[in-house]
Amino acid sequence: MLELKNISFQVDAEGKDKEIIRNISLTIPDRKLVVVTGPNGGGKSTLAKLIAGIEKPTGGRIFFNGEDITELGVTERAQKGIAYAFQQPVRFKGIRVLDLIRIAAGKTLSISDACEYLSAVGMCARDYVDREVNASLSGGELKRIEIATVLARKAVLSVFDEPEAGIDLWSFRNLTEVFQHMREDIHDSSILIISHQERILEIADEIIVLKDGQVEKQGTRSEVYPNLMINEKAAVCEGPFKVTAKEGTEC
Numbered sequence: 001m002l003e004l005k006n007i008s009f010q011v012d013a014e015g016k017d018k019e020i021i022r023n024i025s026l027t028i029p030d031r032k033l034v035v036v037t038g039p040n041g042g043g044k045s046t047l048a049k050l051i052a053g054i055e056k057p058t059g060g061r062i063f064f065n066g067e068d069i070t071e072l073g074v075t076e077r078a079q080k081g082i083a084y085a086f087q088q089p090v091r092f093k094g095i096r097v098l099d100l101i102r103i104a105a106g107k108t109l110s111i112s113d114a115c116e117y118l119s120a121v122g123m124c125a126r127d128y129v130d131r132e133v134n135a136s137l138s139g140g141e142l143k144r145i146e147i148a149t150v151l152a153r154k155a156v157l158s159v160f161d162e163p164e165a166g167i168d169l170w171s172f173r174n175l176t177e178v179f180q181h182m183r184e185d186i187h188d189s190s191i192l193i194i195s196h197q198e199r200i201l202e203i204a205d206e207i208i209v210l211k212d213g214q215v216e217k218q219g220t221r222s223e224v225y226p227n228l229m230i231n232e233k234a235a236v237c238e239g240p241f242k243v244t245a246k247e248g249t250e251c
């Protein structure tokens with residue numbers, strides 16, 4: 001279980017203090033798939049980076065299975081079982097896709113085992129295992145490879161920052177199935193996905209809405225999702241809208 005207690009994150013932006021995360025307290029329980037959503041610039045990626053240890057909070061404490069990990073860096077948190085897939089993954093010149101998946105798994109996987117992770121994210125695995133993780137890969141390919149490495153980690157807490165970004169619709173459909181399988185096979189781990197996608201929100205156990213660096217809403221999918229959809233619809237409807245019990249929201 002991951003617990004954030006009164007977490008704040010402030011940066012110096014052109015000589016002025018800017019508070020990106022404002023006194024957030026939340027829990028990511030074991031055996032749950034939690035989706036963080038909300039408007040652009042609300043602080044979602046920053047929250048993920050604070051959890052992964054890429055950024056350090058300027059206030060508050062972070063606990064992982066009861067242990068205070070606030071002062072631990074990325075590597076130590078990774079060793080404790082926190083895996084993180086960037087919104088914009090980094091490239092590793094000189095390292096093959098196969099090596100990256102083996103490093104993530106922490107063991108010498110056979111080529112066919114490594115290929116399974118690539119196939120899971122919609123890649124024709126044999127075409128990719130020997131490719132270098134360099135600039136020759138497209139953004140979408142790189143993104144899928146990174147998601148495959150997080151799958152290979154089998155982490156205690158897997159954090160995915162906008163896994164849908166840059167991924168074509170067909171592969172995205174596959175990807176939601178991957179998350180669904182991860183959810184079914186969750187045991188003592190948990191999954192945190194930052195996403196704007198309805199298909200991902202629909203498979204969440206819990207949804208957190210982050211806005212202006214604060215938790216605007218938090219609850220089970222059935223508590224949060226219907227209202228979220230109404231608000232989204234209201235934002236795009238020019239005129240008045242009505243809600244019907246059966247059909248959801250109509251403009």
Ligand SMILES: Nc1ncnc2c1ncn2[C@@H]1O[C@H](COP(=O)(O)OP(=O)(O)OP(=O)(O)O)[C@@H](O)[C@H]1O
Nearest residue numbers: 011012013018020039040041042043044045046047
């Ligand atoms: N190091 C930084 N210095 C200054 N401003 C920052 C820094 N990091 C993030 N921000 C700002 O903080 C806000 C939140 O950024 P963040 O990337 O966490 O948002 P987000 O909710 O993930 O957005 P999106 O949905 O667009 O990915 C944004 O306004 C961003 O420009």
